[in-house]
Amino acid sequence: MKVAFITLLSLVATSSLVQAGPIAAFDQLRVFRQTEPERRLIQYGEDTPPKWMKQTDIDNLFRAGVKFMDITDHQDLGSYSAYQRAWEPVIPTKVSYQDEVAPFIGNLTTDTMKSNLEKFTNFRTRYYKSSYGAKSCRWLIEQIQAVVDEANRGDLVSVKEFKHSWDQFSIVARFEGSDQDLKDELVIVGAHQDSVNLWLPYFGRSPGADDDGSGTVTILETFRSLVTNGFKPERPVEFHWYSGEEAGLLGSQDVAAQYLNDGKKVVAMLQNDMTGYVGTNNEVIGIVTDHVDEKLTDFLKSLVDNYASIPYTSTKCGYACSDHASWRKAGFPSAFTIESAFDDSNHYIHTSDDTIDKLSFDHMLEFAKVASGFAVELSHKQ
Numbered sequence: 001m002k003v004a005f006i007t008l009l010s011l012v013a014t015s016s017l018v019q020a021g022p023i024a025a026f027d028q029l030r031v032f033r034q035t036e037p038e039r040r041l042i043q044y045g046e047d048t049p050p051k052w053m054k055q056t057d058i059d060n061l062f063r064a065g066v067k068f069m070d071i072t073d074h075q076d077l078g079s080y081s082a083y084q085r086a087w088e089p090v091i092p093t094k095v096s097y098q099d100e101v102a103p104f105i106g107n108l109t110t111d112t113m114k115s116n117l118e119k120f121t122n123f124r125t126r127y128y129k130s131s132y133g134a135k136s137c138r139w140l141i142e143q144i145q146a147v148v149d150e151a152n153r154g155d156l157v158s159v160k161e162f163k164h165s166w167d168q169f170s171i172v173a174r175f176e177g178s179d180q181d182l183k184d185e186l187v188i189v190g191a192h193q194d195s196v197n198l199w200l201p202y203f204g205r206s207p208g209a210d211d212d213g214s215g216t217v218t219i220l221e222t223f224r225s226l227v228t229n230g231f232k233p234e235r236p237v238e239f240h241w242y243s244g245e246e247a248g249l250l251g252s253q254d255v256a257a258q259y260l261n262d263g264k265k266v267v268a269m270l271q272n273d274m275t276g277y278v279g280t281n282n283e284v285i286g287i288v289t290d291h292v293d294e295k296l297t298d299f300l301k302s303l304v305d306n307y308a309s310i311p312y313t314s315t316k317c318g319y320a321c322s323d324h325a326s327w328r329k330a331g332f333p334s335a336f337t338i339e340s341a342f343d344d345s346n347h348y349i350h351t352s353d354d355t356i357d358k359l360s361f362d363h364m365l366e367f368a369k370v371a372s373g374f375a376v377e378l379s380h381k382q
């Protein structure tokens, strides 16, 4: 093994790969070292039986635009229905806390989103298994922690790494709830932090400005406003930045499985994946209506009507479209807002051209308003 490693090392060192830099060459080396092709269990439809697939076949599936969940590590995530039936969260049908939401929305600004996204897209890629992806999550958690520190709110808000079997961790920022009866319940606002270049995952340039840098800074700005302006929920509210979404919802499945195991009860989860691109039609908020919770999605429409300055449009995005699917599979209500109707969304994603110049920060701000309403409204007992 060691001999083979050295041989490969010298082979790679003398190859043209070195032009991409020593770190890139080392990442590429890891690909060569996988002599036995590992197979992963891939599910790409709710009623389609999962298949064991080699990485090369999974890559091709991804390039063909097929959405999937890599369920290798969590094959039983969908089998907790008995537990779920014993507890049914109540989803409101209309908004009730406009006065409480207003100051948080009033404090949202595009400035911080812009400066954060500029820095976040400077990482060569945020691919979950790459050395760059390990650095980008470290940078992100520092920004989140700084929000809490600057507002001096460490007593009520915690920021934690959620570790996985790869180097890029997910991030969980949590507001404790004031009502002790509701301490096992929670509301989640999520986005994914990883990016991918679909041709060269390990080192191909992948700014991921829209997918999902936009959602990442959208919920960070929502979080900043809530923290800075003294948000005190009744039940806990968490902000999640997932790793490994592009590889089959890996990070969010790890978190959802852990929460199920810990007996946590997720009242509602909202995913923000791609919030920056204004489609060719009118500027809208896309509300995904397939593979989501119907009641929560209806409530989401009411949140857009009340808190956003643009209308919503209903759209579909298919199986395992983003991290809300992990929570749905675990039996919890989840919903998903996206930048436009799915057909009208950004076509530059997963390439080196997913850049900031194609995005609107004012558009992202509309999603931050909706996420603020979501966090505040659902944090109340009713």
Ligand SMILES: *[C@@H]1O[C@H](CO)[C@@H](O)[C@H](O)[C@H]1NC(C)=O
Pocket: 106, 107, 108, 109, 228, 229
């Ligand atoms: C947001 O609130 C903070 C703290 O109250 C304040 O310093 C800041 O000026 C506000 N920003 C905006 C855009 O309203």
